[in-house]
Amino acid sequence: MTTETVAAEAGRDFIRDIIQADLQSGKHRDIVTRFPPEPNGYLHIGHAKSIALNFGIAQEFSGRCHLRFDDTNPTKEEQEYIDSIQADVHWLGYDWGKNLFYASDYFERLYEWAEGLIRAGLAYVDDQSQEEIRINRGTLTEPGRNSPFRERSVEENLDLFRRMKAGEFQNGARVLRARIDMAAGNINLRDPVLYRILHATHPRTGNTWSIYPSYDYAHGQSDAIEGITHSICTLEFEDHRPLYDWFLEQLPVPAKPHQYEFARLNLTYTLLSKRVLTQLVRDGHVSGWDDPRMPTIAGLKRRGVPPAAVREFVKRIGVAKANSVVDVGMLEFCIREELNRTALRRMAVLKPLKVVIENYPEGQVEEIEAINHPDDPSAGSRKIAFGRELYIERDDFMESPPKKFFRLSPGNEVRLRYAYFIRCREAIKDAAGEVVELRCTYDPATRGGNAPDGRKVKATMHWLPAQQSRPAEIRLYNQLFAKSSPDASNFAADINPLSLDVLKDARVEPAIAEANSPDAMQFERQGYFVRDKDSTPERLVFNRTIGLRDTFAKEVGKG
Ligand code: ATP
Ligand code: MG
Numbered sequence: 293m294t295t296e297t298v299a300a301e302a303g304r305d306f307i308r309d310i311i312q313a314d315l316q317s318g319k320h321r322d323i324v325t326r327f328p329p330e331p332n333g334y335l336h337i338g339h340a341k342s343i344a345l346n347f348g349i350a351q352e353f354s355g356r357c358h359l360r361f362d363d364t365n366p367t368k369e370e371q372e373y374i375d376s377i378q379a380d381v382h383w384l385g386y387d388w389g390k391n392l393f394y395a396s397d398y399f400e401r402l403y404e405w406a407e408g409l410i411r412a413g414l415a416y417v418d419d420q421s422q423e424e425i426r427i428n429r430g431t432l433t434e435p436g437r438n439s440p441f442r443e444r445s446v447e448e449n450l451d452l453f454r455r456m457k458a459g460e461f462q463n464g465a466r467v468l469r470a471r472i473d474m475a476a477g478n479i480n481l482r483d484p485v486l487y488r489i490l491h492a493t494h495p496r497t498g499n500t501w502s503i504y505p506s507y508d509y510a511h512g513q514s515d516a517i518e519g520i521t522h523s524i525c526t527l528e529f530e531d532h533r534p535l536y537d538w539f540l541e542q543l544p545v546p547a548k549p550h551q552y553e554f555a556r557l558n559l560t561y562t563l564l565s566k567r568v569l570t571q572l573v574r575d576g577h578v579s580g581w582d583d584p585r586m587p588t589i590a591g592l593k594r595r596g597v598p599p600a601a602v603r604e605f606v607k608r609i610g611v612a613k614a615n616s617v618v619d620v621g622m623l624e625f626c627i628r629e630e631l632n633r634t635a636l637r638r639m640a641v642l643k644p645l646k647v648v649i650e651n652y653p654e655g656q657v658e659e660i661e662a663i664n665h666p667d668d669p670s671a672g673s674r675k676i677a678f679g680r681e682l683y684i685e686r687d688d689f690m691e692s693p694p695k696k697f698f699r700l701s702p703g704n705e706v707r708l709r710y711a712y713f714i715r716c717r718e719a720i721k722d723a724a725g726e727v728v729e730l731r732c733t734y735d736p737a738t739r740g741g742n743a744p745d746g747r748k749v750k751a752t753m754h755w756l757p758a759q760q761s762r763p764a765e766i767r768l769y770n771q772l773f774a775k776s777s778p779d780a781s782n783f784a785a786d787i788n789p790l791s792l793d794v795l796k797d798a799r800v801e802p803a804i805a806e807a808n809s810p811d812a813m814q815f816e817r818q819g820y821f822v823r824d825k826d827s828t829p830e831r832l833v834f835n836r837t838i839g840l841r842d843t844f845a846k847e848v849g850k851g
Contacts, residue, residue, distance in 0.1 A: 305611035307345070307552055311353055311522060320521045323355030326393075327381070328511070328525075330362045331373035331495075333566040334581040334588045335380045337602065337623070338557040344606040345554070346524055347386035358518055359388040363396045364510045366494040374495065376581070380589035384599050395510045396496045398517055402505050403457065405513065405543045406468060406486055410449045414542055415486060416442055417452040418469050425467070428474075429482050435475035436482040442471065456489055459502035463489050468503075472538065480535045484508055512536040516545035523549045526556040527615060557609065558617040561771040562587045563780050577787060578772070584824075584835050585772040585791050595769065596812035596822025596837035601630040617777070627838050631812055631820045636664045636671060639709065639754045640800040640815040640834075642766055644683035646729045646758060649714060652680040657757075662710045674803050678711050681758035683799050685817075688753045689730060691719050698750035700730070707752040709816065713738040754816045761799040764832040767824065768793040798834075805832055812837045 314320045325346040329335065335343075350357035359381060363369050381388070409415035418425065418441045430436035444452075453468055455461065468487040476482055486509040491502055515523045523536075530553045540548050557564065564587060572578050572586070581588050584595035592602060605626040609618050639662070657679045665671035684700065693701040700706050705715040712734040720729040737744050741752070770791050778786035804813060812822040819839040826833045 305554075306613060307522070307524060307554060307611055308349065308352070310552065311349060314521070315353065322521070323350065323353040324358070324519055324521045325350050325355065325524060326358040326360050326515065326518065326520050328360045328362045328395075328514075329377050330365070330368075330507075331370065331377060332365065332368040333373060333570050334376050334586075334590050336564050336566075336569065336587045336589065337559065337562075337592065337605075338564040338587075339380075340384060340589060340602050341557045341606050341609070341611075342524070342526070343381055343384055343386055344603060345611055347381075347388075349522070349524075355521075356391055357386070357388060358391040358393055358520070360393040360395065360514060360518065362507065362511065362514075363394050363494070363496060364504050364507060365490075366492040366504065367490065369495060371495050376590060380593075383589065383593055384602060393514070393518060394496060395505075395514050396494060398510070398514055399497060399501060399505070401517065402510060402513055403503075406505075406509075407450065407453065408544070409470065409486075409542060410453060410468075411446055412542070413446065414471050415449070415468055416444050416471050417449050417456070417466050418442070418483075419466050422464060425485070429479060430474070432479070436479075438474050439469070439483070442474075442483070453487075456487065456503050457501070459491065461489055463491055465489055470509075470535075470538075472535075478531060478534055480508070480532050481538070484535060508532055508535055509539065512539050512549070512551070513543065513545060515549040515551075516540060516543075516547050519547045520549040521547075523551045525551060525553055527553045527613070528556070529553055553613070554611050555613060555615045558615065559587065559623065560617060560620045560776040561773050561778070562620055563773065563778055563783055565780055568780055568783050571783070572772075575784070577784070584767070585769050587772075594822075594825065595835055596631075596820060597627050598630050598634065598812070601627040604630065620771070621842060624838055624842060628820075628840070631814065631837065633667075635812050635814040635820055636807075637662075637666065637816055638801055638804045638813045639676070639756055640764070640766070640798060640804060640818065640821070641683045641685055641754065641756050641761070642795050642798045642815075642818060643686040644756075644797060644799050645686040645689055645727065647682040647684050647714070647732050647755070648729060649680050649682065649732055649734045650717065651733045654680055656680070657760075660711050676710070676801055676803075677757040677760040679757050679759065682708070683756045683758055683761065684708075684730075684753055688751075689716070689719070689727065691727060699753060700732075700751075705749050707738075707741050707749045708755045709752050710741060711739070711755070712736070712741070713743060713749055754818075756799050756801055761801055762805040762832065764798045764800045764805070764834055766795040766798040766821070766834050766836065768795065768836045800832065800834070804834075814840075 327346045347357045418439045428437040467485045469483040472481045474482045485506050487503045490504045533551050536551050582590035582594045605623050657677050659675040660678045661673050663673045688699040690701050700716050702716050714732045714734045716732050718731040719727045722728045772791050773786045774788035775786045812820040815821050820837040821834040824833040824835045
C-alpha cells in the first residue's frame with residue numbers, strides 16, 4: 293500500500309491539511325473551492341478526481357464549491373459540453389447550488405483591469421507574429437528577446453488595444469502582453485499573452501467580443517472575483533503560479549486566492565487527454581463521447597458503473613504531489629466491490645445452446661423461485677418458468693471434456709441453478725458437425741437443487757426457459773487500448789482491435805427485460821450488465837459493465 297493510500301484512508305491529504313491549518317490559524321473562516329472545466333469536451337475520470345477533491349473539501353469543511361466554466365476559447369467550446377459537464381457533476385453526486393459561474397461573466401472586468409495594466413506600463417500591444425513571439429521567448433537555458441514593440445507609449449497601447457476590442461484587426465494580427473521580464477528564469481513570466489484577437493461567436497457572449505483573455509490571465513482573476521480561498525489545480529500549473537500571483541499583486545482584485553497543485557490522475561490502458569478523446573470521437577474509433585469504452589464520465593455511466601464506485605476509487609487513490617500511474621485494475625476492483633454489494637442477480641445466457649428435457653411432460657410449465665441477492669434477503673425473489681425446452685450456455689457443454697471439466701457432457705449430471713439436476717443423454721449435431729441441441733433427462737426428485745439420496749454434482753449452471761426468455765444483444769467490452777501505457781501522440785496504433793464483442797443471439801430472463809433501471813445487474817456467472825440506451829422494446833441491448841473476475845491481465849498480458 294502506498295503512502296498516498298494510507299493518507300486517503302485516514303481522509304487526509306496535504307491539501308486538506310493546509311485547509312485545516314488555515315481554519316485553525318484564522319486565515320480563513322469560510323472555505324471556497326471551485327471546479328473550473330473548459331467546456332471543450334466531456335469530463336473524464338481524471339476530472340472526477342478534481343471534482344471529488346474540490347466538492348469533497350467544500351462538504352467536509354462546510355464551505356462551498358463553485359462550478360466555473362473556463363469559457364475563454366470560443367473556437368473550441370460548445371453548449372453540448374456545458375450541458376454534459378453539469379449532468380456529469382450531478383451524476384457523480386455533487387452540487388454547486390447557486391454557485392454556477394462562467395469566466396465570460398468577467399470579460400468586462402478583465403478588460404478594464406487590462407487597460408489598468410497598460411496605464412501602469414505593465415502591458416503592451418505586440419505586433420509580432422505568433423511565430424516571432426515563440427522564437428523570441430527563448431528557451432530554458434537562454435533568455436528571451438524584448439519585442440520591438442515593448443516600449444510603445446501608454447497612449448498608443450491603449451489606442452491599439454481598444455481597436456483590437458472594436459474588431460478592427462484580423463485574427464493573429466496583434467496580442468496584448470504583460471510587461472514583466474523577458475529574461476525571467478520562469479518562461480511563464482516572459483511577457484505572457486493576456487489577450488488574443490479572435491473573431492468567433494461565443495456560446496454566451498455571442499459576437500460582443502473580438503478579443504479573448506488567455507487562460508493565465510482569466511483564471512486567477514476569476515478565482516479572485518469569486519473569493520476562492522484555495523485554488524486547486526493539477527501539477528502542470530505549478531510553474532504558472534508565479535504569474536498567477538503576479539496578476540493578483542498588480543491588479544485591484546477583491547481577494548487573493550492561493551493556488552495549490554496536486555498530481556493528475558493517470559490510468560493504465562487509458563488516455564486522459566481531451567485532445568485524444570476528441571479525436572477518438574471525431575475519427576469514429578468509438579461511437580461517441582459516451583461510448584462505454586471511453587474513460588469519460590458519460591461512458592462510465594453508460595457502461596453501468598455506479599457513481600459510488602467512482603467516488604470510492606478516487607478516495608482510494610488519494611491526493612499526492614508527485615505524478616504516478618494508477619492500475620486500471622484498481623478502478624475495476626472498486627466497480628466490482630460496489631456492484632457485488634448492490635446489483636440484483638439475474639440469469640442470462642450469452643451464447644445459447646438448446647436443451648430438451650425428454651422426460652419432462654410436453655406443454656407443462658412450472659415456476660422456480662430465484663433469489664435476487666444472496667446477501668440481502670430484503671431484495672426478495674422472483675419466479676422463473678421451467679419447462680421441457682431450455683437454454684444453457686454453449687461453453688457449459690463439451691462433447692469430449694478434459695479431465696477437470698465438470699459441467700455438462702454426455703452422461704454427466706449437473707445442477708441447473710434453483711431447479712433440478714439434469715443428465716445429458718445425447719448431443720445432436722447439424723450437417724457441419726456442430727452441436728445444436730442436447731437431449732437430457734431430469735430428476736424430478738431434485739427440485740430446488742438437492743438430491744434426496746444425497747448424491748452430489750460438481751457444477752451448477754445457469755439456464756433459461758426457451759419460450760419465456762427474451763432475445764437480447766449483449767455488448768462485451770474490453771480495454772480500448774491494448775497497451776498499458778498507450779502512446780498519446782500515435783494512439784490509433786495502440787487501439788485494441790478486440791475492445792468490443794457483440795453477441796446478437798443472447799437470451800435474458802423476463803425480469804431483466806422488464807426492468808427499466810439505470811442500475812447494473814449481475815448476470816450470474818457472467819458479470820455485471822446494464823441496459824443500453826440503444827434498447828427498443830423489440831430489441832434489447834445490454835452492456836457488460838465488468839466481468840466477475842479480473843481476466844483482462846491474463847488475456848492481454850502486461851502490454
Ligand atoms: P486539457 O487536456 O485540454 O488541458 P483538462 O483535462 O486540463 O484539459 P480542464 O477543463 O482544464 O481540462 O480541466 C478542469 C480541471 O480538471 C482542471 O482543474 C484540471 O486540473 C483538472 N483535471 C484535468 N485532468 C485531470 C486529471 N487527469 N486528474 C486530475 N485532475 C484533472
Ligand atoms: Mg486544462
